[in-house]
Amino acid sequence: MIRDPDIDLAPLQGRTVAIIGFGNQGRAQALNLRESGVAVRVGLREGSPGIADAQSAGLAVMAPAEAAAEADLVMLLAPDEHLAEVYDRIEPALVGGAALGFSHGLAIHFGLIKPRPDLDVIMIAPKGPGSALRSLYQAGRGMVALAAVAQNPSGGAWPLALAYASAIGCGRAGIIASTFEEECVADLFNEQAVVWGGVPALLQAGFETLVAAGYKPEVAYLECVSELKLLAELIEARGIAGMAEAISNTAELGALLGGGRMVDEAAQRRMQTILHEIKAGDFARALGEEAAADYPRLRHARARARTSALEAARQQLLGGR
Template identity: 65%
Template sequence: MELTREKDIDPSPLEGRKVAVLGFGNQGKAQALNLKDSGIEIVVGLRGSSLNRAVAQELGLKVADLADATASADVVMMLSPDEILGDLYREVEPHLQQGAALGFSHGLAVHFGLVAPRDDLDVFLIAPKGPGTALRSLYKAGKGMIALWAVAQDRTGSARAIALAYGRAIGCARAGLIASSFEEEAVADLFNENAVVWGGVPELLRAGFETLVEAGISPEIAYMECVGELKLIAELIDARGIAGMREAISNTAEFGAMLGGPAIIGPEVRQRMKTVLQSVRSGEFARALRAEAQGDYPKLKAARKAARSQPMEDVFARLDSMTRD
């Protein structure tokens, strides 16, 4: 694995150049503010109707329409939802300068063909491995969030240098920039979201909670056991790795985990993970995401509503109001 740190990165490829950040949501806001604080000249590109215009301006950022921001920039960062990046790219492509650099924070749109970048452009990826809020708070604390980087097109010979300088300017190189590819980043990230931390874990927590409640355990105790301890194990794994986490818990917990873990995550779960991986790799997931956006997100809206009406959400609200300072 090739990991590059701040001290080994030349910041000059961004000096005297202008960056347009298209989008001011989770990543757009954090990256724009980090770039500004790193002394980079930036403009935030937004739709005319955007309510984020006022927010960005209040934070001291220059704001322009998508076309004008794009036309004025040497580096254009595509920080809007992945599933609409194809439409956004088609809108701004005529305004991109010859030989400009086009950046992404996820490999999906380019790898799965939603965006087919013009031939004269440099195309790079800086994918911070965490949410924008943490990217910003780490930067302000003098730290950074690890990120993957890659180059899909190098037409000027500077794509690599620009990608690394960009990763440095948003603070990620303080933690480290890991060399990857658009394909590897997209597949690994989507697989994790579908099957592991964001898809698998919440379903495991819910199944555990419901099993205990159905067996007569009080919902509050079931919630505290099955959901409330997640933060503790996450912190232990983060600090010590999985083996170190095991050594930090009681023999009882460790023995139970040794017997129960493989019994729950057996061969059939691993087989289903392979099926999910196949759906990611084949582009089936990316196509479904695109169709979801074209239909105005019917499945996502229904899933959000269903999640809110789960009994465990009431338990969370009760426990939260009782235990918060």
């Protein structure tokens, strides 16, 4: 872990950073940088709803190519599937020897973008959403990040990546030296097989099993979904071993007997299949195809989730709040 006392902020001093995109990460990183004393400008396309938001935060906003022109570091913080198009638009404006930055390895690792050879290419990937990156920074804390270098013609790409990570607050928590490949594959694997894919699918299946057996949807929701927050807090505070010790003997024995049956060798083989597909580039291709078709699968899944029995149970519990 590399932390603030080991990081030299000089590579960013007197430099200008252009943040392209003012969404989840763009907003948080731009505001944190500014409060760390870095000169920031935001690049957004015409008509973007983010323009008013960035301007009301007191940031200079311009078209992406204009923001990139003369910037020393240009961070591409639009959705991954649009980064190639964004890069093509700004590339002619990039000054020789500038640096290009990412917060996820996908576009570089899977070759969606082939940056000009004179550019330094770095990654600073905070391990969590932009909203948390911002709130932690405001609370004087930080979020762990992975950092990496893909191109280093200047010889100064790594110290620049560390200075940037520190300026967005990640040096307070710790920075791990990584690669675009490692960050990208591990991140996609977690999203699909573990926290963001596996866990919600397990909660949904548990809810449906109890409801199908005649139990009230509100009770099924409380048991199978609401308790996840308690589990996450316990694991965060005490680790998995400490969590198991903190719960009742009834829950601990039940978890021991049931957990191994739910996630058995067959489940681990499916995880290996997902990992293999990610590494082969299947997911990167699927993401591109989904975007090109205007997100049919995402639209369908969002509509179905909004009208699901599980969501109805949640609304019932909220009582219209």
